[in-house]
Amino acid sequence: MKWIFPALILGSQLSGILAAPASKNQPSKALAIKRPAIITVGHGSLSIGRRGPAGAGAGAAGEGAEAANELEVAGVFDQPIALGGGDVKTDVLFTKSVPIDRPYGPFAVGALEVEFQNQEGRTLTVTENKTPAAPPTGFVAIEPSSFQINLTEGADGLTLQKVDYVFDVTNPAVAAMDLAQSKVGLLCTDRNIFIVDDALGELEFEAEENEISLIVNNMNGEWGIFIPEGATEASLAEAANVTAGADAPLITGAIPAGEPVPDTIVPLHGEDDLAAPETEIMGDFNTVISLPGGNVKTDVLFPPSVAGSLEVEYDGLLENAIRVTRNTPPTVDPPAGFLFVDPSSFTIRAKATTDPDMDIVKVDYIFTPTVKDAVDVSQGFIAKLDPATNTYVTEGLGEFEFEVEEDEWSLTVGDGDLNGEWVALVPVEAAIA
Structure with missing residues (x-):
């Protein structure tokens, strides 16, 4: 697989990739999260994530109502997560992955996020694939892993489903890239290649949150995060010029x-x-x-x-x-x-x-x-x-x-x-x- 960056924890399986951010300013290490047997998300669940607990602060009543209809939870790879229904929007933010067979040193490129909303609940399981297929022609993989998403009860006809990726801009190599050009791609299983196409869904880059977001009709499948080759080379070259002084x-x-x-x-x-x-x-x-x-x-x-x-x-x-x-x-x-x-x-x-x-x-x-x-x-x-x-x-x-x-x-x-x-x-x- 072609990627640009790409973590540093010894494990039993070593694919032979080891690397770290090209900066003397070291970002903080990702927190380790213990893996429960199952994670249940319901109406009374505590909101956990980068935006803070629901209703935090002295927000207006309208903001409180919005928070009550939106949950944010921490997801764990390979662990089933029971998503509640009732048309409550649930954002599942997964941990930044940092095993030794990743090329990013102990600092991640970002984190996968899955957004779900529907009247009936579903069971979500996401598997991280550390040896994915090649990126589309003309693209490189920002995130060297891909993510296999599965809603057990099916993903058709949901109120809302999104595949998001939140970039870690404390990583200087990531910050140097033109993230607005990033894309979410889907693996074509027949040909074993990723595709990037407008037909996959509505794509949006949320600059304030450093997040790429793709609204899809069916999130079941394997997803990767890509950027055009030119967008990375120019930005990395610029970063090198600055780094070298x-x-x-x-x-x-x-x-x-x-x-x-x-x-x-x-x-x-x-x-x-x-x-x-x-x-x-x-x-x-x-x-x-x-x-x-x-x-x-x-x-x-x-x-x-x-x-x-x-x-x-x-x-x-x-x-x-x-x-x-x-x-x-x-x-x-x-x-x-x-x-x-x-x-x-x-x-x-x-x-x-x-x-x-x-x-x-x-x-x-x-x-x-x-x-x-x-x-x-x-x-x-x-x-x-x-x-x-x-x-x-x-x-x-x-x-x-x-x-x-x-x-x-x-x-x-x-x-x-x-x-x-x-x-x-x-x-x-x-x-x-």
Whole structure:
């Protein structure tokens, strides 16, 4: 499944994804909720949720009446919830999911919410699918899980039914996105793909509540939360520029075939210091980036995920150029006993090979403080996909260094060949309980 962000609690089943928000401002951790045998929602239930208890405060009589006809309860995945009838609107807000096989570090992207209203009650069960089908073409999954909703007694002819998703904008990677472009998609079981279509229902983005809401005629099915690819790339690139504190403009736009690579070099110390021995570029994925010769050290920092950022270092005698593609998820699973730090791998293509005797090239990964809190970062690795075995390898790649002060893993590529697919890994035992 293709996603951009994507939690960090050790469990018995590890799919090998580990990541965290790309910010030093760490949001608070989600609360754990004990799972009851069944949750019953009736007219006398206490309203629980982000809007507070029904009737809280000194609201007007009209507000109190509205609250009396609306309940908000905490839902738990895989637990049946008995929804009351009487045309009382019930909002079921599910917990933010944060197991280790999620790519968001210990902070979630958001939470699923199901809205129900009908004269007769129903029994609701929602299952979180952590390995969903691929998103629609042209979209990426904001929430890496999908949600299988089932009203046992049927979902036809209800007064109201909505599939909502409440975004957690304390996650800086989420806040950087144009959430107004987000969509709710439904899995087409015949083809095993998600579809995003106006025919699914009436879609609304509630900006004040950071919520996407889809009114449907039948909520039974598997739902995912998506956003157009362009909406995420631009916002994440902007976030990377701010995070890095760079004044240099981002490098954007693919280079048409047959055209020369333009000069995209941004001097680290400003335009008046072209002879500076070090250059820093804010790179972008799927874009040709030119690199200077003359053994001018050039660092290319790419847009972050919620776990961290890829950096490519080039110190070569001759001019060169690279293009980096982000693969979400990585092409293959991590090696046995290892976890991915980032939900993506990175395929690097260089215009020319380098001479390891004359040039220095590095593949680096700069991780976030949250990753440091979650794993023993001294055990991290940079790995490369071996096409012969179709596995990521860590041996024989070159000189690896853990740069403690810079929160960075750095691999000096021994044979000078940047070409290939790269990932950041940690051993399973590196996870901090």
